[in-house]
Amino acid sequence: xxxxxxxxxxxxxxxxxxxxxxxxxxxxxxxxxxxxxxxxxxxxxxxxxxxxxxxxxxxxxxxxxxxxxxxxxxxxxxxxxxxxxxxxxxxxxxxxxxxxxxxxxxxxxxxxxxxxxxxxxxxxxxxxxxxxxxxxxxxxxxxxxxxxxxxxxxxxxxxxxxxxxxxxxxxxxxxx
Numbered sequence: 261x262x263x264x265x266x267x268x269x270x271x272x273x274x275x276x277x278x279x280x281x282x283x284x285x286x287x288x289x290x291x292x293x294x295x296x297x298x299x300x301x302x303x304x305x306x307x308x309x310x311x312x313x314x315x316x317x318x319x320x321x322x323x324x325x326x327x328x329x330x331x332x333x334x335x336x337x338x339x340x341x342x343x344x345x346x347x348x349x350x351x352x353x354x355x356x357x358x359x360x361x362x363x364x365x366x367x368x369x370x371x372x373x374x375x376x377x378x379x380x381x382x383x384x385x386x387x388x389x390x391x392x393x394x395x396x397x398x399x400x401x402x403x404x405x406x407x408x409x410x411x412x413x414x415x416x417x418x419x420x421x422x423x424x425x426x427x428x429x430x431x432x433x434x435x436x
């Protein structure tokens with residue numbers, strides 16, 4: 261397979277703005293050091309405040325990259341999750357049966373890894389909830405403390421908005 265030239269955009273969200281810039285620059289360095297990747301051009305945009313947020317910022321980088329193969333390109337897409345990809349060349353690609361088998365197996369392996377990670381996180385969450393339920397059953401006084409803490413975490417104005425929205429929703433049957 262021949263090299264693939266592509267433009268990619270990678271976006272980031274975070275705080276503070278200085279940390280966001282440093283993190284994005286670090287990511288660009290890591291990407292450029294990947295085997296089979298050559299960054300030809302980059303344009304890094306300064307962080308800007310996110311609308312309707314107190315202290316969140318967003319930034320992005322546009323990169324023109326040469327990838328040694330489609331396999332390398334796909335690996336980078338999974339590892340760095342760019343928000344946009346534009347393949348500039350070659351205009352057409354020809355794949356052998358072995359190329360497609362290798363790409364398919366790499367894709368499936370990554371999907372299985374993500375699926376396993378998601379299932380692991382769900383299992384850990386379920387274990388934590390069960391432990392919390394057991395703890396509350398053993399110490400009922402903790403229930404009131406948890407409720408008090410939860411009420412402090414959600415601003416009353418936000419809690420009222422969600423209650424009002426729930427109250428306004430009516431089905432056609434309820435109106436009839």
